[in-house]
Structure formats: C-alpha cells, structure tokens
Amino acid sequence: MPSDDDRPRARRWLGTGRMEALSDGVFAFAATLLVLDIAIHPPGTALEQVLNAWPSYLAYVVSFLTIGAGWLAHTALTDRLARSDALLLRINLLLLLVVAFLPFPTKLVAESLHHVGSERVFVTMYGVTLLTIRLLGFALDAYARHEQLYSPPEEGEEQADEPREFVPVLGGYAIAILIGLVVPELAVAIYFAVALYMILFRELRPHPRRRQAA
Amino acid sequence: MPSDDDRPRARRWLGTGRMEALSDGVFAFAATLLVLDIAIHPPGTALEQVLNAWPSYLAYVVSFLTIGAGWLAHTALTDRLARSDALLLRINLLLLLVVAFLPFPTKLVAESLHHVGSERVFVTMYGVTLLTIRLLGFALDAYARHEQLYSPPEEGEEQADEPREFVPVLGGYAIAILIGLVVPELAVAIYFAVALYMILFRELRPHPRRRQAA
Amino acid sequence: MPSDDDRPRARRWLGTGRMEALSDGVFAFAATLLVLDIAIHPPGTALEQVLNAWPSYLAYVVSFLTIGAGWLAHTALTDRLARSDALLLRINLLLLLVVAFLPFPTKLVAESLHHVGSERVFVTMYGVTLLTIRLLGFALDAYARHEQLYSPPEEGEEQADEPREFVPVLGGYAIAILIGLVVPELAVAIYFAVALYMILFRELRPHPRRRQAA
Amino acid sequence: MPSDDDRPRARRWLGTGRMEALSDGVFAFAATLLVLDIAIHPPGTALEQVLNAWPSYLAYVVSFLTIGAGWLAHTALTDRLARSDALLLRINLLLLLVVAFLPFPTKLVAESLHHVGSERVFVTMYGVTLLTIRLLGFALDAYARHEQLYSPPEEGEEQADEPREFVPVLGGYAIAILIGLVVPELAVAIYFAVALYMILFRELRPHPRRRQAA
Numbered sequence: 001m002p003s004d005d006d007r008p009r010a011r012r013w014l015g016t017g018r019m020e021a022l023s024d025g026v027f028a029f030a031a032t033l034l035v036l037d038i039a040i041h042p043p044g045t046a047l048e049q050v051l052n053a054w055p056s057y058l059a060y061v062v063s064f065l066t067i068g069a070g071w072l073a074h075t076a077l078t079d080r081l082a083r084s085d086a087l088l089l090r091i092n093l094l095l096l097l098v099v100a101f102l103p104f105p106t107k108l109v110a111e112s113l114h115h116v117g118s119e120r121v122f123v124t125m126y127g128v129t130l131l132t133i134r135l136l137g138f139a140l141d142a143y144a145r146h147e148q149l150y151s152p153p154e155e156g157e158e159q160a161d162e163p164r165e166f167v168p169v170l171g172g173y174a175i176a177i178l179i180g181l182v183v184p185e186l187a188v189a190i191y192f193a194v195a196l197y198m199i200l201f202r203e204l205r206p207h208p209r210r211r212q213a214a
Numbered sequence: 215m216p217s218d219d220d221r222p223r224a225r226r227w228l229g230t231g232r233m234e235a236l237s238d239g240v241f242a243f244a245a246t247l248l249v250l251d252i253a254i255h256p257p258g259t260a261l262e263q264v265l266n267a268w269p270s271y272l273a274y275v276v277s278f279l280t281i282g283a284g285w286l287a288h289t290a291l292t293d294r295l296a297r298s299d300a301l302l303l304r305i306n307l308l309l310l311l312v313v314a315f316l317p318f319p320t321k322l323v324a325e326s327l328h329h330v331g332s333e334r335v336f337v338t339m340y341g342v343t344l345l346t347i348r349l350l351g352f353a354l355d356a357y358a359r360h361e362q363l364y365s366p367p368e369e370g371e372e373q374a375d376e377p378r379e380f381v382p383v384l385g386g387y388a389i390a391i392l393i394g395l396v397v398p399e400l401a402v403a404i405y406f407a408v409a410l411y412m413i414l415f416r417e418l419r420p421h422p423r424r425r426q427a428a
Numbered sequence: 429m430p431s432d433d434d435r436p437r438a439r440r441w442l443g444t445g446r447m448e449a450l451s452d453g454v455f456a457f458a459a460t461l462l463v464l465d466i467a468i469h470p471p472g473t474a475l476e477q478v479l480n481a482w483p484s485y486l487a488y489v490v491s492f493l494t495i496g497a498g499w500l501a502h503t504a505l506t507d508r509l510a511r512s513d514a515l516l517l518r519i520n521l522l523l524l525l526v527v528a529f530l531p532f533p534t535k536l537v538a539e540s541l542h543h544v545g546s547e548r549v550f551v552t553m554y555g556v557t558l559l560t561i562r563l564l565g566f567a568l569d570a571y572a573r574h575e576q577l578y579s580p581p582e583e584g585e586e587q588a589d590e591p592r593e594f595v596p597v598l599g600g601y602a603i604a605i606l607i608g609l610v611v612p613e614l615a616v617a618i619y620f621a622v623a624l625y626m627i628l629f630r631e632l633r634p635h636p637r638r639r640q641a642a
Numbered sequence: 643m644p645s646d647d648d649r650p651r652a653r654r655w656l657g658t659g660r661m662e663a664l665s666d667g668v669f670a671f672a673a674t675l676l677v678l679d680i681a682i683h684p685p686g687t688a689l690e691q692v693l694n695a696w697p698s699y700l701a702y703v704v705s706f707l708t709i710g711a712g713w714l715a716h717t718a719l720t721d722r723l724a725r726s727d728a729l730l731l732r733i734n735l736l737l738l739l740v741v742a743f744l745p746f747p748t749k750l751v752a753e754s755l756h757h758v759g760s761e762r763v764f765v766t767m768y769g770v771t772l773l774t775i776r777l778l779g780f781a782l783d784a785y786a787r788h789e790q791l792y793s794p795p796e797e798g799e800e801q802a803d804e805p806r807e808f809v810p811v812l813g814g815y816a817i818a819i820l821i822g823l824v825v826p827e828l829a830v831a832i833y834f835a836v837a838l839y840m841i842l843f844r845e846l847r848p849h850p851r852r853r854q855a856a
Contacts, residue, residue: 018238018289018293019289020663021235021242022238022241022285024660024663024667025238025239025242025243026242026245026246027664027667028663028664029242029243029246029457029671030246030249031668031738031742032667032671032672032675033249033675034742035742035744036675036678036745038743038746045759045760046754046760046761046762046763046764050750050763050767060743061739064739065735068739075660075661078660079660089286090414096282100246102249103249104249104252108254112260117259117260118260120260121259121260122260199732199735232448232452232503232506232507233503236452239452239453239456239457239460240459240460244460247461247463247464250464303500307493307496307500310459311459311489311493311496314460314462315463315466317463317464322468332473333474335475335478336474446662446666446717446720447717449663449670450670453666453667453670453671453674454673454674457670457674461674461675461678464678518841521707521710521714521841525703525706525710528674528677528706529677529702530677531678532677536682536692540688545688546688547688548688549689550688550692
C-alpha cells in the first residue's frame with residue numbers, strides 16, 4: 001500500500017491521533033482550570049485585595065507556563081513519533097494524571113504564599129509535582145528513543161534534543177525544592193525561571209521529513 | 215470512488231470523527247475535573263492536613279485510572295470501527311453521561327473515606343458508577359460486534375479482545391461492591407486494582423490494516 | 429485542482445473544521461461541567477442525603493441529554509455542510525453561548541426542585557434556556573438551507589430532516605414552560621421526555637456522498 | 643515529494659495542528675468556565691434574585707463574546723498560515739494564558755457591578771485583561787506577517803485584514819478603561835459594544851487557495 005507512505009506518520013499507528021487529542025484536552029483543561037485557584041479575600045479595599053492576591057497570580061503563571069512547556073515538549077515528541085505502542089500510551093496516561101493534578105498544589109501555594117508556617121509544606125508539594133511532570137516527560141522521550149518509535153533522523157541531524165534540557169531543568173528543580181524548605185518564595189521564583197527556561201530555550205525543530213518537503 | 219479506500223476508515227462514516235472528538239473531550243475533561251474534588255481541611259498542621267487528605271488522592275487516582283482505562287478501551291474500539299451508526303452514537307452518549315457523572319461520587323468518597331458511617335453508602339454508589347461505565351463500554355463493543363461495524367479481521371486474527379476482560383473486571387467490581395458494604399476502604403483498594411488491571415493487561419493491538427502497512 | 433474533490437467536503441472551507449472543534453469542545457465541557465451542580469446536603473443519614481438529591485440527578489440527566497441531543501443535531505448539520513460562511517459561524521457562536529450557559533439554570537433547578545416557592549421561577553428560566561438552545565439549532569439549519577450551504581441531495585433523497593422535529597419539540601417546550609408555572613416537577617419531566625424524543629427519534633443519516641462511497 | 647502539495651497547508655509544519663487543538667481547547671474551556679461566575683444571592687424572592695444577578699449575565703455575555711471574537715480572529719489567522727514557527731507558538735501560549743485568566747476578572751465584575759466602591763478597581767482590571775487579549779492577538783498577526791508565515795496572497799487580494807480593526811478596537815478599549823474609572827457600568831457597556839463590533843464587522847474570508855478550489 002505505497003500511497004500510505006504519503007500521509008502524516010503519526011496518524012498511522014495505534015491510537016496516536018487520539019493520544020494527541022486526549023493529551024491536548026488534558027493540557028488545555030488543566031491549564032484553564034488553574035484560574036479557579038485565583039481568589040481575593042478581605043480585609044482591605046478592593047485595590048488592596050487585588051494586589052494582595054499576587055501569590056495567586058504568580059502561582060497561576062508558573063503553573064500555566066509549566067503546563068505550556070510540558071505541552072511544547074509533548075508536541076515536539078509526538079511530531080517526531082513514527083509510531084506509538086501500548087506502553088507509551090500508559091506512560092502518557094501517567095503523565096496526564098500528574099498534569100491534571102497540578103491545579104491542587106497550585107491552589108495550596110496560591111492560598112498560602114504569605115502565610116508563614118504552612119507555605120513550606122505546600123511549596124515542597126508543588127515543586128515535587130512540577131518535577132514529576134518533567135520526569136515523566138523525560139521518561140516518555142527516553143522510552144520512545146529506546147524503542148525506536150521516532151522517525152529515523154535525516155543525514156546530518158542528531159536524533160533527539162530532549163536530554164540537553166535534562167541537567168539544567170532537573171538541577172533547577174532539585175535546588176528549588178531544597179531552597180523551598182527554607183525560603184518558599186524564592187523556590188517559587190526558581191520554578192518560574194525554570195518554566196521560562198523550558199519555554200524559551202527549547203529548540204523546536206520541524207519534523208525532518210516535513211521540513212524537507214517545504 | 216476508489217481513492218476513498220486509502221483513507222483512514224473511521225473517518226468515512228456518520229459522525230465517527232466527531233463522536234471521537236466529543237468522547238475525547240468528555241473523557242479528558244471529566245478526568246481533569248476530578249482535581250476539584252481534592253481538598254485539605256483543618257485541624258492540624260499543614261503537613262498533617264496534606265497527609266490526612268490521602269482518601270482524596272486515592273479517589274483521584276482510582277477515578278483517573280478508571281477513566282483512563284475507559285478511554286483506552288474506547289480508543290481501541292473506535293480504531294477498529296469501519297463505520298458508525300445512529301444507535302452506537304446513542305450508547306456512546308449514555309457512556310459519556312456516566313463518565314461525566316464520576317466526579318460526583320469521587321468527591322463523596324474523597325470526603326468520607328475516614329468518616330465512619332457515611333462511607334459505606336458513598337463507596338457503594340462509587341462502585342456502581344464504575345461498574346456502569348465498564349458495562350456500557352462492553353455494551354458499545356457488543357453492539358459494534360453484533361452489527362458488524364468493525365473492520366473485518368485479517369487472516370489468522372481473532373475478531374475482538376474485549377470479552378477477555380469481561381469476567382475478571384465484572385467479577386472484581388461485583389466482589390468489591392459487596393465488600394464495600396462491610397469494609398469500604400478495602401473496596402476502594404479493589405477498584406484501584408481493577409483499574410490497574412484494565413490499564414496494564416489490556417492488549418492494545420494496532421489496527422490490522424495499519425499494522426500491515428508499516 | 430481536481431484532486432481536491434476527493435477530500436471530505438466540510439474541511440475545505442472557511443473555518444468549518446475549527447467551528448466543529450470549538451463546538452465539540454463547548455458541548456463536551458458544558459455537559460461535563462453539569463456534574464458540579466450535583467451536591468448533597470444535610471440533614472439526614474448519608475443514604476437519605478444521597479436519595480434526597482434526586483432533583484440534582486434529574487436536572488443533570490435532562491441537561492446532559494439536551495446537550496447530547498443538541499450535539500447530535502449539530503453533528504448531523506455539519507456533516508451535511510458543503511461549506512460554511514461568516515454568518516453561520518456567528519449563529520453558531522450564539523448557540524454555544526447559550527449551551528455554555530445551561531449549567532447555571534441547571535444548578536438553580538437542582539437546588540430548588542423540592543423547595544416550594546422558588547422552583548417556579550427557576551424551572552421557567554431553565555425551560556426558556558432549553559427552548560433557546562433548540563431554536564438556535566433550528567436557526568442554524570434554516571440559515572444553512574436558505575444559503576444553500578448543504579451538499580446537494582442525491583437523487584431520491586429529500587434535502588434536510590430538521591423541520592420534522594420542529595413542531596413536536598417546540599410544542600413540547602411551549603407546553604412545558606406553561607405547565608412549569610403551576611407544577612414545576614411535571615415541566616421537568618416533560619423536558620426529560622423532549623430530550624429523549626430528540627435523541628431517540630432523530631433520524632441520523634450518513635452523508636449521501638459518504639454512504640455511496642461505502 | 644510533490645503529492646505533499648495537495649494537502650492542507652497548515653498541517654504540514656511544526657506543531658500547527660496541535661497549536662490549533664490546544665487553542666481551541668483553551669478558548670472553548672475558558673468560555674465554558676465563565677458560567678461558574680454566575681450566581682444568585684439573597685435577599686429577595688427567587689425572581690428578584692434572578693433579576694438582581696444581571697451584572698453576572700452581562701459579564702458572562704461580554705466575556706463570552708470577547709473570547710468568541712478572539713477565537714474568530716485566531717481561526718482566521720491560522721487558516722491563512724502557511725507554516726508556524728517556534729516563536730509563534732510561544733506568543734500563542736502567552737495569548738492563551740491571558741484568555742484562560744479572563745474568568746477571574748469576569749467573576750470580580752459579576753460580583754461587584756452594583757456595589758459602589760470596589761467596582762472601579764475590578765472593571766479596570768477587567769478592561770486591561772480584555773485589551774491584553776486583543777493586543778496579543780494583534781501581536782500574533784503582526785509576527786506572522788513580518789515573518790511571512792502566511793500563504794502568499796492571490797492576485798488582486800490584499801495580504802491581511804487584521805490592522806483594519808486595530809484603531810477602532812484599541813481606541814474603544816482605551817476610552818472604556820478611562821471611563822471605567824468614573825462610570826464602571828458604562829465601561830462594561832462599551833466592552834460589550836467592542837465585542838459585538840469585533841464579531842459582527844470582522845470580514846471572514848475563505849483561504850484564497852480554498853476559495854479558488856470551490
């Protein structure tokens with residue numbers, strides 16, 4: 001069936017199209033649900049209440065950008081997939097489980113960030129969730145590479161760019177989790193920086209096949 | 215119109231593409247809404263509150279994995295569909311109605327699991343909901359098989375793998391619902407095990423046609 | 429560009445693919461958000477609380493099925509579309525605005541159905557919302573027919589089946605809204621019946637072109 | 643690979659398909675979440691409570707239409723895209739971040755509009771959010787035009803229609819934000835008018851390529 005070769009590769013195998021659909025759904029909904037974690041509370045004038053809610057906004061932005069970075073990485077991964085398999089779908093479900101969980105620790109951080117005492121616990125829980133999301137993203141990539149689920153690289157091209165992020169991102173998270181035990185606000189700032197790093201310095205390359213076709 | 219035969223089969227008939235889109239939306243959204251059922255409550259230190267919320271986390275994971283298993287089964291089913299028909303769409307709507315309902319009994323279980331008295335009622339309601347989701351999944355498959363909506367199997371391949379799960383899954387649910395009347399925590403543990411079983415031991419096979427093409 | 433003719437028609441024009449994607453999203457999310465309207469309240473044992481919440485379940489089912497019926501009608505409509513235009517997209521946005529609003533009157537009905545006094549107002553508001561959803565569905569169809577956006581019918585086939593529902597559905601809603609001013613519970617039962625009627629007696633026919641191709 | 647040229651252009655490049663999927667998800671979900679901001683409060687009869695909630699309905703409609711207008715503009719933009727690139731995806735993520743934030747200021751406006759004092763702050767915050775959504779939409783378009791990511795225009799056709807809206811929309815927002823500092827209700831009415839303007843007077847043209855093919 002040679003005409004088959006002309007169609008986008010990711011569509012041809014077991015559940016890849018719907019794996020993308022479910023993943024896009026969960027990433028989009030989890031990111032949008034984050035807004036429910038934002039709230040203002042008395043006392044104070046309206047302006048004071050809005051300004052005092054800054055930990056809500058910060059937690060919203062950090063979580064949204066982390067989910068956005070996870071989605072960018074996920075997109076880059078599925079774009080390179082030549083096929084999927086049953087275990088990949090399961091690792092993906094596990095990733096989505098943690099992504100969908102993120103609004104909960106985000107709410108804890110949003111509500112606690114200027115309350116001394118509780119914030120250390122909540123910020124640590126938050127950091128561990130962010131780290132887990134990233135680790136499962138790396139696991140997805142490592143599995144796909146190990147099982148040769150990716151399209152073969154073109155000549156003069158290296159296989160995959162995920163590992164380049166591995167050390168700075170995981171290092172950043174590890175340092176931030178430790179710092180969060182002492183200075184929780186600084187840890188959240190580092191999570192912000194890591195999310196920005198992942199979004200801004202990820203090299204998004206078109207699928208080799210598609211690039212050539214253009 | 216012979217060129218038509220080269221395109222993915224599921225796309226060619228009445229509403230299959232949008233049946234998948236609506237289903238992916240409901241599965242993804244119901245799974246993501248589950249996070250709203252997680253909450254911590256005083257009294258206790260922040261750490262105690264986070265740890266005391268374990269029934270929330272357990273109920274979240276069990277419901278998420280059950281939805282994930284339902285989605286895997288749904289994907290496997292629609293991947294094999296050669297066409298859809300009007301009654302299939304309606305059975306599917308009924309399935310989605312129950313999937314979208316799941317966050318409610320999940321919340322009841324999450325809030326009650328260490329409160330003696332109410333938990334038996336809530337865990338039973340939860341189990342009946344999980345069982346109904348699975349039964350409607352089987353009904354969808356049985357109907358598709360009966361009406362020959364699936365693509366014909368290739369030589370040397372059996373038609374459908376759904377029934378293999380039938381006895382262990384339904385048996386597990388039936389036993390858990392009975393146990394839940396006495397020891398609700400154990401019932402939830404069994405629901406966890408059944409969800410894991412459905413996710414881990416489901417054989418996900420590529421569409422015969424697509425597999426050959428690779 | 430003759431090869432163009434072989435592709436699914438709905439994809440070829442202004443925003444039809446994404447009109448479907450946005451619509452599927454709103455239908456799916458509005459249906460799933462309905463679950464947040466279900467709640468149990470003291471007093472009573474756990475079992476009594478669960479049983480006393482029957483208006484919640486009823487309102488959930490009626491709203492879910494109404495959204496499901498709206499989605500079936502919407503799917504049948506877009507499946508027959510040969511093209512879209514700018515005004516159709518706007519009528520569709522208006523329809524989605526009312527569909528997305530439905531969880532609010534559903535919550536009012538769910539919370540009030542056994543409280544004498546407030547329920548008449550809420551049930552009337554609910555009925556008007558359901559009626560508006562259906563009217564906008566008919567408007568979408570009437571506009572598409574008037575502007576000849578549908579694929580031409582094959583020989584021996586009538587053009588569109590929407591109007592057949594027109595009288596029973598609108599009659600049912602009108603009667604139920606009037607009855608709801610006196611006996612709100614009966615009105616909700618009629619809304620249930622109308623939703624079932626729309627789901628069960630809608631004739632879903634495959635796109636003529638696709639049917640022929642099979 | 644000449645057969646490649648026959649396929650829809652937007653699908654051929656880096657993550658455009660999934661950029662659309664994620665965007666449709668966030669637009670649809672943010673629009674649907676707005677309904678959670680609607681609530682009625684005592685005192686008063688049921689009818690009075692429903693009528694007194696008019697700021698909720700107004701805020702719902704204005705936000706829904708603004709998201710709808712943003713989605714129409716987004717659709718028109720991606721329909722013309724010949725390809726995507728890494729920075730476009732990031733501007734898009736920023737746009738989605740603000741769209742997903744909109745339910746929060748909407749809730750503030752819905753709850754405050756007849757409470758003298760707090761409403762000025764909330765309406766200003768609301769207006770700035772609406773303005774930011776539109777500015778990021780213009781930025782997306784300006785970037786795509788600057789980087790020549792759009793399909794080349796056909797003969798006798800101008801390149802892009804976004805800037806035509808630029809002055810009236812941004813002017814309307816700027817005036818409304820200033821007016822909102824004095825008469826908040828009037829500002830919300832202007833936001834309503836701007837949303838209607840964006841929806842009704844946007845010229846939605848089919849993709850040149852597709853139009854020709856029809």
